[in-house]
Amino acid sequence: MRWIKDHKLVSFLLIVIVLAVSFLIYSVASGGTGNAASGAAGTVLGKIEQPFTAAANKISGGVSGIFSYNSLKKENEQLKEENQALQKKVTSLTLTANQLDELKNLEGALKYKGKGDTTKLISGDVISMDGTNWMNIFTINIGSEKGIKKGDVVVNGDGLVGKVKSVGYGWSKVVSVVDESSKISFKVYGNLKILGILEEASDGTLTGFTLDSEATVTEGDTLITSGMGRYPSGIVIGKIIKVSYDSNEQLQKVTVRPAVDFKSLQKVSVLI
Amino acid sequence: MNNFLKGTFAFVAAFILQQFLQALFPGISAVPNLILCLTAVLTYICDDNIIWMAFGVVFALIMDITFGLFIGLGMLTMLIVEVCILVFKYYFNSENIVNSLVLSVLVTLVYSVVYWLISVIAGGTYGFLYVLKSMPLEVIFNAIAFMIIYLVMIRKVTPHRTDRFFG
Numbered sequence: 001m002r003w004i005k006d007h008k009l010v011s012f013l014l015i016v017i018v019l020a021v022s023f024l025i026y027s028v029a030s031g032g033t034g035n036a037a038s039g040a041a042g043t044v045l046g047k048i049e050q051p052f053t054a055a056a057n058k059i060s061g062g063v064s065g066i067f068s069y070n071s072l073k074k075e076n077e078q079l080k081e082e083n084q085a086l087q088k089k090v091t092s093l094t095l096t097a098n099q100l101d102e103l104k105n106l107e108g109a110l111k112y113k114g115k116g117d118t119t120k121l122i123s124g125d126v127i128s129m130d131g132t133n134w135m136n137i138f139t140i141n142i143g144s145e146k147g148i149k150k151g152d153v154v155v156n157g158d159g160l161v162g163k164v165k166s167v168g169y170g171w172s173k174v175v176s177v178v179d180e181s182s183k184i185s186f187k188v189y190g191n192l193k194i195l196g197i198l199e200e201a202s203d204g205t206l207t208g209f210t211l212d213s214e215a216t217v218t219e220g221d222t223l224i225t226s227g228m229g230r231y232p233s234g235i236v237i238g239k240i241i242k243v244s245y246d247s248n249e250q251l252q253k254v255t256v257r258p259a260v261d262f263k264s265l266q267k268v269s270v271l272i
Numbered sequence: 273m274n275n276f277l278k279g280t281f282a283f284v285a286a287f288i289l290q291q292f293l294q295a296l297f298p299g300i301s302a303v304p305n306l307i308l309c310l311t312a313v314l315t316y317i318c319d320d321n322i323i324w325m326a327f328g329v330v331f332a333l334i335m336d337i338t339f340g341l342f343i344g345l346g347m348l349t350m351l352i353v354e355v356c357i358l359v360f361k362y363y364f365n366s367e368n369i370v371n372s373l374v375l376s377v378l379v380t381l382v383y384s385v386v387y388w389l390i391s392v393i394a395g396g397t398y399g400f401l402y403v404l405k406s407m408p409l410e411v412i413f414n415a416i417a418f419m420i421i422y423l424v425m426i427r428k429v430t431p432h433r434t435d436r437f438f439g
Contacts, residue, residue: 057295
């Protein structure tokens, strides 16, 4: 104890290093989900932040809408929500009945157990963004009280946002698709026969490959989720910005820029 | 009000204000990291800097819990930045405005680089060049915030220096 009193700075540094490294190791090992204590802290902090963020959102919305009528703003909000639901419907409908049957037969043949139809959308506001300016991790004001679970898919009007990383009462931490490498099975919107997998995130883009290395895909093609795996079908992922052929792996590689502008997110929906 | 209460109030205000600014200007790729700036200024100009360093790491931990990729990442980064500030303080006069400006830039650079490095080790997906792209605006905003806090605080801190005599 005397040594600690005599060497306050060194003691402080050592204690913080031990604590920070322990937290970090635990957090990385648990996949960033945290524990009950961090969950409770998240709930309290979320409640503190929420009114201020809501006020800022109102001011921001008010300033941007100075030249428009209030009614138009309300209508715009409604249309955004409708658009979100319709976009999902439209993309689902573009999958022809035959193709759907084929997919279902394939699912049956492979004894594939997906998450089933995800129909319930719960909307929430973004209450805080990560402090780095280059990552896209944010917290929303809805959580376990609405039935949200870790791994739930998050979307907005533009397309796929990411997934819920951790959840507590009144908050969920969302990690965007470009912040964590995970496999996303895709289809090309213009030609639904072309399938592929996006498997790597890097510098704000996603890279992957088409299953058929001779499939015709071009820059500017829109990709949507195929429905196989974690993500439900028909969600817009983004546009292809680069197509190349990897002769070593004999794969047609695609680089995709996400459709969502992660930095300007204010409202998102969670699929449960 | 004692230092503890003042510090708590200042750091809570910075924490809320930072999120407020982020929500106020959606789409802007950089907002000042007020917790970092406040910690850096107070560690740099105050004599009893351990308390401010402690505030810095605690609020970095709170930021990690609220919206960080991994808990402890920001906390460890903040500690490394604080050590760099102590080294800088040892060699340079803390009442010189040019030194302060240089420190404000260094603090942002060190924080971003260390944060990026640890996040890459933990499985982050961003390359250093991508991080560098967001740096110029971040450096400018942080420097502005740092200098505002510095200019406000230096007047209050200087009369309480313990390393000089007053007639």
